[in-house]
Structure formats: C-alpha cells, structure tokens
Amino acid sequence: MSNKFSPIPAKQLLEIILKELDANGTVFGYPSELFFNPNQGKLPTTIFGQPIATPIGVAAGPHTQLAHNIVVAWLMGARYLELKTIQTLDELEIAKPCIDMQDEGYNCEWSQELKVEESFNEYLKAWVIIHILNHKLQLGTKPNMVFNMSVGYNLEGIKKPNVQWFLDKMNNATDELTRMVAELKAVYPSIANIDIPAKLSDNITLSTMHGCPANEIEDIARYLLTERKLHTLVKLNPTLLGSSELREILNGKLGFKTNVPDIAFEHDLKYPDAIKLINALNSDAKRLNLTFGVKLTNTLESVNNKHVFPSDVDMMYMSGRALHPISINLAKKLQNEFKGELLMSFSAGVDAFNVAKVMGCGFKTVTVSSDLLKPGGYGRLKQYIDNLKDTFGNESISWPTGNQALENLNAYAQQVLDDERYRNTHFREPSIKTNRKLNYFDCIAAPCVDTCATNQEIPSYLHFASEGNYPKALEVILRTNPFPNTTGMVCDHLCQNKCTRINYDNPLQIRDVKRYVAENADIKLNPAEPNGKxxxxxxxxxxxxxxxxxxxxxxxxxxxxxxxxxxxxxxxxxxxxxxxxxxxxxxxxxxxxxxxxxxxxxxxxxxxxxxxxxxxxxxxxxxxxxxKSAPFQIEGVESEGVFDPLTFLIGVKSGEIKAIGKHVVIIGGGNTAMDAARTAHRLVGSDGKVTIVYRRTINEMPADEGEIKAVMAEGVVIIELAGPEMIIAENGKVKALQCSKMKLEGFDPKGRPKPVKVDGSEFQIECDAVIPAVGQAxxxxxxxxxxxxxxxxxxxxxxxxxxxxxxxxxxxxxxxxxxxxxxxxxxxxxxxSGLTKIESSIPYKKHSHRELMIKRTERKYGYTHKEPSAELSRTFNLVSETPDRQTITNESSRCLHCDEVCSICTTVCPNMANFDYAVKPVRYQLEKVLVGSDGTQEVQPDHLFEVKQTVQILNIANFCNECGNCSTFCPTEGAPYQDKPKFHLTTKSFKESEDGYMLSVLKDRNVLIFKQKGGIKTLSENRDEYIYKTDHVYARFSKNGFKLVEAKALTPCVRQIQFQHAVEMSVILQGAKRLMGV
CATH class of the missing domain: 3.50.50.60 (FAD/NAD(P)-binding domain)
Incomplete structure (x- = not known):
C-alpha cells in the first residue's frame, strides 16, 4: 500500500470529469443540483481588487492540494481558494493517519505532500479545468474566483530556487498554459475560445512555523510585499489570544479536554509584537498600493493524546468547532485594537449555521476545511450559500463593514461562548463505528440497525412514520420487537448513539418515533395455524x-x-x-x-x-x-440505612418505601444506580441531597448517557474517581461513607481503564443512607x-x-x-422444528441514489428534549412527553436511509479517493476444477458468489494518501482505504505500488490487471466472454452467468483451480469502466 499521491495528467483528469458530467450530471459523485450557479443569484464581493462571486472558499489544506479537489470546491461555490501551503522542503515524510475529524478536528499534517513543481502543476490543471467548466456550464464570462497562494515557513526557504520558481510561474505561466491548452484541445475543442489568464495569482498568505520570531514574520511579509509585489495576508495563531483567556474558553467554558502546552504560547507570536507587525506592514502595503491583512487563524497546537495518530507524534493541531469561539474572540480583540479597519479573512470552525453571522462581522472572506471533512463533504457548501442568500439577499449585497461590523463582532464573540453547539457535552466521543466487518463488496448497512439488540428495521419504520403511515410503521416494529410501548419509553436506544446524523447535527430521536407510533397505531395480528409444537x-x-x-x-x-x-x-x-x-x-x-x-x-x-x-x-x-442485587462487601454494610438497590426501587414503586433520609449516597455507575439516584432525589425533599460515587470517571460509566445527563440535570452530584472503603456508622446507623481518591492507570482484563487508589487520599461523605448499586445476580x-x-x-x-x-x-x-x-x-x-418463520410483507422503500446523496449534504437539526422542571423532578409523574404528530413527521423525515445508501467514505475524502459505482446484483454458482496428476480435469460445484447491493466502492490509489479520515467515519470496524479494492489510474502509480488493479482499454477488449506481491492476474472482457489469466491458470467464462467454459493449468503443480478472485475482478471491472468513462 502507498500513502503517496500520484497525480494524473490533465488530459486524463478532464476526460474523467467531462465523461461523468455528460453521462450522469455529476462530478466525482457530486450531483449538478449542488453546483453553484451565479446566474441564479450571486453573493459578490471583491478582494485584492478582484471580483469574486462568493466570499466563501476552502482553506489551505487537504481540499486544495490536488487539482480535482480545487475544481469540485469551485463547482460547489468556493470562490476564494487558498492553495495548499508549499515550502522548499518538499520531500517530507508525513505521519499517517494524519486527520481525525470525529468531533472537534485534529491533524498532524502541516505541509504539502507533493514536490513544489507537482503542486504548481496541480494548481495549473485546476485553473484551466475551472475555466473549461465555467464555459461548458455557461456560468458567466469568467469564473470570478481568486487563487490565494500560501507559502512557508521561513525567509531562507522562500528564497530557495524551487519556491522562487513557483512564485514566478504563479505570476506568469504562459509557456505551461500554452502546452496544457494544446493538450486539452482534443478533449474540449472549445478551449480555443476561452480566455484563460496566464497569471494564476497575485496574492499570498504567509504561514509560518510555530516558534517563528516576530521579526522573521515581518521580514517575510515585507519581502512578499516589496519585492514580489504580492497582496499579502499573514496567518496568525490562536495562541495570540493568550494562555489564560484561551484555556478559559477552551477548557473552561467549552469543556474540551484538549491540552494546549505552555510551549505553544511561549514560542508563538505575542500580542504586542503582532500589533507592531500589523501596523508596520499595513504602512508598507499602503505605500505600495497593495492589500495587507491577517488570516485568522491557524490550527491550535496541542498535545497528542487521542491514540489516533502515531505515538511518536508529540503534537497535533486542533481545528473545527472548538476553535471557533477562540478565533472569533481573537478577531474581536484585534479588530477593536484597529477600530474595525483591519482586513481579515477567517477560517476556524465555520459551517453552514454560522457563516452568515461570521460574514456579518466584517470578514472579507471566509474559508473552511474541517466541516468539509465530515459526511457530505464539498456538497455541504450549498447550504452555506443558501443561508448567506437568505440572510443577505442576492445581487445587490452590502456586506457589513466599519462600526456596524464591529458591533456585530463584539456581540457574536459573546454569543459563541454561550452557544451549546460549541460546547463539549459528550461523555463519550460520538462515533458511528460498529463491530461489523468491512467487506470487499456489499458494505451498506444502517449502523443504528447493527447496534440495536433486536436489529430493528429502523429506517423502514421511520420512513413510514414520515409518511404518516403509522400502522405500517408499527408492523415493521413488531417484526423484531413486541414491546414498542415499553421500549418507546425506556429503551437504552444505543441506536441513537450510532445514528449517522451524529456527524451532521444531532441524532434522530428514534425512541420517540417508536413511542408515538406505538401510542397511535394498532394492527390486527394473524398468527399461523397451530403446528402442534x-x-x-x-x-x-x-x-x-x-x-x-x-x-x-x-x-x-x-x-x-x-x-x-x-x-x-x-x-x-x-x-x-x-x-x-x-x-x-x-x-x-x-x-x-x-x-x-x-x-x-x-x-x-x-x-x-x-x-x-x-x-x-x-x-x-x-x-x-x-x-437479586450483587453482594457488596465493605465494612459497615450491615448498618441501618444501607439499602439493597432493587429492594429500594421495588419498594418505592409499590409504595412500601416513602422516605429514605436527607443525604443519600449511591455507589455505582450503571442504569440501576441512575434509577436509584433519581428515585432518591424524589424522596429527600428540596433540602436533601443525593450523591453518586463512582471509582472511574463519568466517561467510563456503563449507564446510558441520556440517563447520566438526566441525573445531573436533576441536581444529583457525581463524585468521580472515588473508591468506597467503609461505611461509618453511629449507634448502628449510617453516618458517612469513607472513600479514597482514585486514578486511572492501565486497563483491567475487560479493557476498561483500571482505577488505582491514591495513597493518603481518604475522605468522608456525610450521609444517612447508602445504596450500593454495583450489579445484579x-x-x-x-x-x-x-x-x-x-x-x-x-x-x-x-x-x-x-x-x-x-x-x-x-x-x-x-x-x-x-x-x-x-x-x-x-x-x-x-x-x-423444520418450519419457515412467518413474517409480514413490508412494501420496499426505495429512494434514488442521487436523492439520498443530495440529502446527505444538508444539515438539519432536530428537536431536543426539554429538561424536567425542578418541581417535576421531585414527583413521580412521567418526566417525558410524547411529541406531537408534526414533530414526529419532521424528525422521522431526517432519516438518511443508511440501509439503502452509505457512500460516506466518498464524501469525507477531500481527494475523492473513494469512488462509488453502480452494479447489477449477481448470484453465480461458481465451479472449481480438480486436476489429476495426469492432467485430467474434474469440474465440481464450488460455493455461491453473490453481490446483493447495487452500489460498490473502489479506492483510487492515485488520490489516496491514507490520511485515515474515511476510517473515522466508516460505520464498520474497517477502513475503506485499506479494505476496498485499490485501483490505479496510471501505469506509473501501478508500477510503484505493491498491489492493486489497473484497467487497460484496448480496441477489442478491456483488460483488468491485478498485481499482488509480484504476481499478476488479468481479466479480459470482450463482447461475449471473460478470459482470466494468472501465472498458473488460464480460464474462460461466459459473460452471462459467469459459467466456466474452459480451464487450463499452466504449471504441473496445480491440483485445484478456484475462481473466487476471477469473479471479484468481473465486478471491479464494472467500477473501473465507470470511473474511466469506458
């Protein structure tokens, strides 16, 4: 496997794009409905004296490294394109995996992975192809975009020949452009009529290393302004806010555990130096009639403690939603310093829901990366544009500036600190990964169904509920669960923890939909005739x-x-x-x-x-x-005031227990402990107190996360890392619980963090009742x-x-x-019993692949439960209400139908290295050939080969750098870049790789070539048959049914010939042809 990019020629890339666009109305899987069309409403602005059709774009990073990334970003509406940072050291080894975007984002890649010349070629390809698509799609006379260069990381490196060559070529690429236009004319003849400027960019963003001195930053920027005559932005680090304020926001108000080390503040630019630098460079720019400004912000340096990146990587760099409030507050600090007159471009946790607010704060442009690394990918940009249009209108837009923008920024800086969307409210990191194996084929399955203990057909009953067909929804539920009313109220609903919408907005309230259906529908059941059993x-x-x-x-x-x-x-x-x-x-x-x-x-x-x-x-x-409750062995457990948890719960529910004391301590972290705590809370009165003691942290509690949050919302105190040691009694009655503080070291035999006592840390909790809820027997x-x-x-x-x-x-x-x-x-x-299970017949729901892929680009928050009032939480009345019909319709309509389409890996990959393709399901009875020592053959039935699903996945080796992002979001235990067939688009890539597939298109046949460990296998397809060849075997198959026509052993050692890989290649061949437009 290779973790290196292998760019493809411009001609081949354009052919792939145009063939797919003409055949399917898509580009790398993104439907044309998502394309931005300035003829249907512009969001115009200007920067560096150039008009651009929208102020949004993609940040310098994984989305601007390869040509087709930039092209797709532009199609989706990105018009300010920050090109991936280049530097003179262009043969670096980047640790892999290097991206983790599960919640707040982290990465450990910080520079281009191509040589400088290769990076320029990618940018030129993108530049030319965008002009071609702008012409083909009739989107206007010009693409109305800006390519913003990004260079680093010190002045000495920038003055090296390869970086100087890059800057020269970006300023004037006449020779290279002429050659590329000539090359592409055969693919798109009308290119001769398109005015494609030879100057790709006259502007740049300076990105410097952490620890770069202020004078070095100023010298580089001044060089770019004065000697290269480039409009210049300087990218600033979030540490500029200062350690105290940054940590208070990140770790205090937002609740993230990200560890920003002291060194990050010590070696980064300090605020007073930044102000001097900005003032000096602003003066230089005005004198030269150039633009100067700042880019907020870089990612945030933090300690690598997530066990995603290699262990030898000390630091990782935070982005996404956790960075947004920090960077906005830094913008506020700077803009107030400069009275609202500092030109700023912004990139830190921008998404569809805050982009309008951000633009209202006076930022010139807004770019994004982390959000597009989540499911929906580049397609998410459509919602950005729609929301900007809704807020600011079309065409004659006046973006806020000056005092109005500053007022907006000051207000927004406070809002983000109070906004729940930026807070870490998860006890466990949200993830839809399951234990399901990722196979070569047929990987579509809804993670909610995989996780449900009854394997409820959740997307189906949500579908019928969304249509108001509640009897049919109930019928679906009863196929796997005869307790819809009960589980509609108290199911631990692990399905919701695996809802794909976790990675978009918030999970579907699946349990509530079931509850509504159960309460509002009834059906007649028709059992089978008695069978005598x-x-x-x-x-x-x-x-x-x-x-x-x-x-x-x-x-x-x-x-x-x-x-x-x-x-x-x-x-x-x-x-x-x-x-x-x-x-x-x-x-x-x-x-x-x-x-x-x-x-x-x-x-x-x-x-x-x-x-x-x-x-x-x-x-x-x-x-x-x-x-029975599990025994709890501790000194003093026989004291009056120690309650068996089940006896307590049963006694309270039956009315036999009406009081318990004023300060109750619950020992344990499971659901029974949560029920006991909430029940006790209702008995102790408003002047009482309930405390839960748990020897690990909340993150390790086995209880349902919703129940833990409910306990906390009702005012129950949870003391983490506390190990009970003795119940202290006075006159035989409970007086206190003695505990010791614990710390987590290593893991126990079950793989859970192991609590270890901290010596000399004993403490007491005064109480008059103890309920040890530590398990049941x-x-x-x-x-x-x-x-x-x-x-x-x-x-x-x-x-x-x-x-x-x-x-x-x-x-x-x-x-x-x-x-x-x-x-x-x-x-x-x-x-x-030899019987066939009776099942009701459910109409098959079928959405088009295109419809669901478009739906998977839009974020849409559902409702959340209201916390019960303080008064209600002191009663035994039901704390939750059944939502109304409209709420249920809206909520069930949010389902993404992951049982029909997955393709998550295709959108979370910034390089579009995972490609989905359509196939017809097949079911072949394979045969095998037994070869005698004398060469005689006996054909016998082998196993059944099936491909059941109509959508399959290829991994495109040329575009895959094994960043790991597809693994993060894949709802299996696997990683698409490792487990899916790896396909090479070029001979160069194929030769340099240890394994994979490549398609050779000849006049009379298509030949799929497979290489592994030096061995070669081929499957040739002509009009009537397949021909399979390896070093040891030759075989022919009919295309209809994959029937064996002929088989030969090419070496005397062969005794058995099987054709599993041959039939797999026949499926992969379909994907290869689709990708290459054959």
Whole structure:
C-alpha cells in the first residue's frame, strides 16, 4: 500500500470529469443540483481588487492540494481558494493517519505532500479545468474566483530556487498554459475560445512555523510585499489570544479536554509584537498600493493524546468547532485594537449555521476545511450559500463593514461562548463505528440497525412514520420487537448513539418515533395455524414474552410460568414510574396474550417441575431475570440505612418505601444506580441531597448517557474517581461513607481503564443512607448454574432442547437485549422444528441514489428534549412527553436511509479517493476444477458468489494518501482505504505500488490487471466472454452467468483451480469502466 499521491495528467483528469458530467450530471459523485450557479443569484464581493462571486472558499489544506479537489470546491461555490501551503522542503515524510475529524478536528499534517513543481502543476490543471467548466456550464464570462497562494515557513526557504520558481510561474505561466491548452484541445475543442489568464495569482498568505520570531514574520511579509509585489495576508495563531483567556474558553467554558502546552504560547507570536507587525506592514502595503491583512487563524497546537495518530507524534493541531469561539474572540480583540479597519479573512470552525453571522462581522472572506471533512463533504457548501442568500439577499449585497461590523463582532464573540453547539457535552466521543466487518463488496448497512439488540428495521419504520403511515410503521416494529410501548419509553436506544446524523447535527430521536407510533397505531395480528409444537417459558419478563410472541405468531402453543403476580419482570417492578408507565407495559403484554399465550402467575418453577417441563414440552426457554442485587462487601454494610438497590426501587414503586433520609449516597455507575439516584432525589425533599460515587470517571460509566445527563440535570452530584472503603456508622446507623481518591492507570482484563487508589487520599461523605448499586445476580435455583450456558448464536444449552436468553444467559442487561434474545431464540426453535418463520410483507422503500446523496449534504437539526422542571423532578409523574404528530413527521423525515445508501467514505475524502459505482446484483454458482496428476480435469460445484447491493466502492490509489479520515467515519470496524479494492489510474502509480488493479482499454477488449506481491492476474472482457489469466491458470467464462467454459493449468503443480478472485475482478471491472468513462 502507498500513502503517496500520484497525480494524473490533465488530459486524463478532464476526460474523467467531462465523461461523468455528460453521462450522469455529476462530478466525482457530486450531483449538478449542488453546483453553484451565479446566474441564479450571486453573493459578490471583491478582494485584492478582484471580483469574486462568493466570499466563501476552502482553506489551505487537504481540499486544495490536488487539482480535482480545487475544481469540485469551485463547482460547489468556493470562490476564494487558498492553495495548499508549499515550502522548499518538499520531500517530507508525513505521519499517517494524519486527520481525525470525529468531533472537534485534529491533524498532524502541516505541509504539502507533493514536490513544489507537482503542486504548481496541480494548481495549473485546476485553473484551466475551472475555466473549461465555467464555459461548458455557461456560468458567466469568467469564473470570478481568486487563487490565494500560501507559502512557508521561513525567509531562507522562500528564497530557495524551487519556491522562487513557483512564485514566478504563479505570476506568469504562459509557456505551461500554452502546452496544457494544446493538450486539452482534443478533449474540449472549445478551449480555443476561452480566455484563460496566464497569471494564476497575485496574492499570498504567509504561514509560518510555530516558534517563528516576530521579526522573521515581518521580514517575510515585507519581502512578499516589496519585492514580489504580492497582496499579502499573514496567518496568525490562536495562541495570540493568550494562555489564560484561551484555556478559559477552551477548557473552561467549552469543556474540551484538549491540552494546549505552555510551549505553544511561549514560542508563538505575542500580542504586542503582532500589533507592531500589523501596523508596520499595513504602512508598507499602503505605500505600495497593495492589500495587507491577517488570516485568522491557524490550527491550535496541542498535545497528542487521542491514540489516533502515531505515538511518536508529540503534537497535533486542533481545528473545527472548538476553535471557533477562540478565533472569533481573537478577531474581536484585534479588530477593536484597529477600530474595525483591519482586513481579515477567517477560517476556524465555520459551517453552514454560522457563516452568515461570521460574514456579518466584517470578514472579507471566509474559508473552511474541517466541516468539509465530515459526511457530505464539498456538497455541504450549498447550504452555506443558501443561508448567506437568505440572510443577505442576492445581487445587490452590502456586506457589513466599519462600526456596524464591529458591533456585530463584539456581540457574536459573546454569543459563541454561550452557544451549546460549541460546547463539549459528550461523555463519550460520538462515533458511528460498529463491530461489523468491512467487506470487499456489499458494505451498506444502517449502523443504528447493527447496534440495536433486536436489529430493528429502523429506517423502514421511520420512513413510514414520515409518511404518516403509522400502522405500517408499527408492523415493521413488531417484526423484531413486541414491546414498542415499553421500549418507546425506556429503551437504552444505543441506536441513537450510532445514528449517522451524529456527524451532521444531532441524532434522530428514534425512541420517540417508536413511542408515538406505538401510542397511535394498532394492527390486527394473524398468527399461523397451530403446528402442534409446545413451548414452556420460565419468566414473564421482556425476554420470555418476546420469545412467546414470535413463537405464537408462528403457530406454537406457549405456556409461560411467572413467579410474581404480574408479567413484565424487572421492567415492571424496578423501573421507576417517572420513566415508564404501567399502561405502556400492559398494552404490550395484552398484545402478546391476545395471540393465545397463557401466563401462569405466582408460579415459581422448582427442580422437580423443571424436569417435568423438559419432558412435556418440545422446547423450554429459560428467561428468568437478574432479580437479586450483587453482594457488596465493605465494612459497615450491615448498618441501618444501607439499602439493597432493587429492594429500594421495588419498594418505592409499590409504595412500601416513602422516605429514605436527607443525604443519600449511591455507589455505582450503571442504569440501576441512575434509577436509584433519581428515585432518591424524589424522596429527600428540596433540602436533601443525593450523591453518586463512582471509582472511574463519568466517561467510563456503563449507564446510558441520556440517563447520566438526566441525573445531573436533576441536581444529583457525581463524585468521580472515588473508591468506597467503609461505611461509618453511629449507634448502628449510617453516618458517612469513607472513600479514597482514585486514578486511572492501565486497563483491567475487560479493557476498561483500571482505577488505582491514591495513597493518603481518604475522605468522608456525610450521609444517612447508602445504596450500593454495583450489579445484579441471577435468582435461579431449579437448575445447576454450570448448566446455564449456551452458544450466544443459537441460545441452546447443553441440556437438549433447553434454550436460554436475557439476564439468565448474559447476566443483568437491558430490556432491549432481553427482547432481542427472546426473538432470536424463538427463531432458532422455529428453524429446528423444520418450519419457515412467518413474517409480514413490508412494501420496499426505495429512494434514488442521487436523492439520498443530495440529502446527505444538508444539515438539519432536530428537536431536543426539554429538561424536567425542578418541581417535576421531585414527583413521580412521567418526566417525558410524547411529541406531537408534526414533530414526529419532521424528525422521522431526517432519516438518511443508511440501509439503502452509505457512500460516506466518498464524501469525507477531500481527494475523492473513494469512488462509488453502480452494479447489477449477481448470484453465480461458481465451479472449481480438480486436476489429476495426469492432467485430467474434474469440474465440481464450488460455493455461491453473490453481490446483493447495487452500489460498490473502489479506492483510487492515485488520490489516496491514507490520511485515515474515511476510517473515522466508516460505520464498520474497517477502513475503506485499506479494505476496498485499490485501483490505479496510471501505469506509473501501478508500477510503484505493491498491489492493486489497473484497467487497460484496448480496441477489442478491456483488460483488468491485478498485481499482488509480484504476481499478476488479468481479466479480459470482450463482447461475449471473460478470459482470466494468472501465472498458473488460464480460464474462460461466459459473460452471462459467469459459467466456466474452459480451464487450463499452466504449471504441473496445480491440483485445484478456484475462481473466487476471477469473479471479484468481473465486478471491479464494472467500477473501473465507470470511473474511466469506458
């Protein structure tokens, strides 16, 4: 694998662009609907005396390194194009991966990855192709754009021959332009009629290294102004704000843990020096009739502590939303210093929702990078432009300047400090990555579905809910979950933590949609005819009743044995009433009972009866819950005032416990601890206090993040890194809890950070009640514990036709996991009975690929839950309300339908190195050839090869530098740049690589060539057949059905010939042809 760019010729690039544009109305996958058309409304401004059609652009960085990046950015409306910084040292080794944009952005790449001459060639290609596209698309007489050069990093380097050559060529590229126009004339003859200036740029932004002295910065800028006669901006670092104010904003008000070291402030430009520098250079520029200004800001140097970048990289550089308030406040400080008259260009955490505010602050231009490295990519720029038009109108725009702009900036600088969008409110870093393997083909799957314990068909029921078809939505839900009312209120909704919209705006409120559907729809269920099979289920909790539901639907006779007086298990008895109503539970259970499921209440199964059930029923499903609290061994645990957490929750819900004390301490960090804390909060009164003690940090708490936030919102105090050691009693009653401070060192056997006691750090928490909620245990005595084991794929124990699931199998877990186990165990019983599972037929929803790709460029925030009032949080009334119909319609309409289209990797790659292509699904029965020692052949059936999905992915080796960004956002455990077929566009790239594919287009055939470890394989396609060749094998296949026509062993050692790779190449060939317009 190679992490180096290998640029392609201008002619080849233009051919790829024009063929795709003509065939599909797209360029590198971006639909023409996203292109900016100045004929439909301009956002004009001027800079350096040049008119530009919009004031927005892409920042010097990954989006302006290769020609096609710049072209696509321009198509989307970027008209101020800050070219990637070049420097004399142009053969650097850049650490990889080098980009991490999961939330706030970080990178460890800071210079161009091409040689200086290659960078110039990329900029020239982009310059020419943009002029061609402007002509072809009839967007005006000129592209109305500015190429803004960026150079670094010291004066000595800038005066080196290669940088001087670059500056000369950017000023006058007549010879190179003439040659390129001649080369491209064969592809686009009308280029002869286009006026393409030979001067690519007369302006520059100076980027200097961290630690560059003030006098060096001034000398470089003065050189650029006075000797090169370039309009000049100086890029300033955010550290200019000062360590105290910067850290107060970043770590204090915003809550980010980013560690900005002292050295970052010590070696960067200081504020007084910056003011002197700006004043001096401003004077020089005015004298020379040139423009001078500043660019805010560079990225923020910080300690590499994220375990994304290589361990030998000491520093990483922060960007994105966390940088925005810092840089805006630096702009405020500077602009007030210069009374609103300093020319400033801005780039720090700009996005579609703040771009209008930023432009209202008087910035001349605004550029972006981090936001375009997230899903939607360059296509996000359309929303920037739409929002600017909505704010400022079209055509005759008067951008705010002077005092008005300064007033706006002063106000906005305060707003950003208070805006939730810039605060770190996550306990765990948001990510949609799952444990699903990333395969060569067929990688589309919704991460919400992958994560759901019941694998709910979430996009489907959201689709029907968005259309107001609630019965159909309920039908979809019931296919995998018979407890929609219950889980609509208390599901841990891990699906929402994996919603793709996390990387756009905020996750869909999936649980609320389910709740609304369950409350507003009902359907008639039609179970199969009785099949004569009988099943006994032990435990009428979520797992047992889920199993009963799916068995009954499929014609089984089901008898449930429940030890308590009501069904519902721990969900009914232990989950507080302010989270879940009895009515919701009853509605779900009633639906199950209507299928003919019988429940024997107050019926505790013993060993003798269990033995009888085994003999009388075809199957037995053990689903008894974890109804005992795990023992907590600590001195003083027997004191009065120590409550068993489950006894406490059950007692409060039943009305038996009405008081607990005034200061309650909860020990633990799971959902039971959160329920106990919120319940105690309702009992201690307004003058009481509830404290949670946890020996790790909030980030490691196993509880649902929503429940942790709810606890904190209600005023419960969480003491992190505190290890309980002793309950101190007085006269036998709880008086205090003694703890020691903990620190996290290394990891425990389960991979969690390991808490270690800090010696001499003991402290006491005064309290009159302690609830140790540290886990739950099973209460099953009718079968030996060692027999309560099963394969988690089959749920079948070693006791014959005895199945097990829920808490009985996995220990205390969530209701949705128990429900999932019940359904999956039922499916195993159905299959083992030789029956076919009955499923309702759901109309297939189908959106076009284009429609969904356009939708994936727009950010659209959904609603968020209101925190309950202080008064409500002291009662046992339900704290959440079911949203109204319109809210549900709007929310479910935000679904991106990741089960139909993914292609995230294609948009998060700034180089568009991941390419999606359409194929027809195939299903081939492959054959293999056994070769005898005498050369005789025997053809036998081999395995089935299937490609089920219509969209597949190629990785374009020439454009991929293995930055790692596609891995960050891929909803699998994999990385597209590593796991997808790697395709080379040029012979040079192919020869220099250790592996990959290349397409050779000949007159009579297309030949896909594959190289790996020195070996070569080819698949040739002519009109009627495929011909497959390796060093050892020759074979022919029909194009219809990939039927083997002929096979030959080319070396005597071959004894078996299989064709898995040949058939894979036939699919990859389709993508290669699509990419190259063949």
């Amino acid at each position: 009988r099943v006994a289920i032990i435990g009428a909790g979520p797992s047992g009743l889920s199993c009963a539901f799916y068995l009954a639907i499929n014609g089984f006779k089901v008898d449930v044995y429940e030890s308590k007086s009501k069904a519902g298990g721990m969900v009914r008895y232990a989950i507080p009433g302010f989270r879940l109503t009895d009515e919701a539970i009853d509605k779900d259970i009633s639906r199950i009972e209507q299928l003919g499921v019988s429940i024997a209440f107050n019926h505790k199964v013993n060993r003798e009866e269990f033995s009888k059930l085994k003999n009388e029923y075809d199957y037995v499903y053990i689903s008894a819950g974890a109804q 099973l209460d099953i005595d009718f079968v030996p514990t060692d027999l309560l084991k099963a394969d988690t794929r089959t749920y079948k124990t070693f006791m014959g036709n005895i199945y097990i699931g829920g808490d009985a199998l996995r220990g205390a877990a969530t209701a949705i996991k128990a429900i999932g186990d019940g359904r999956k165990a039922a499916e195993q019983m159905i299959a083992n």
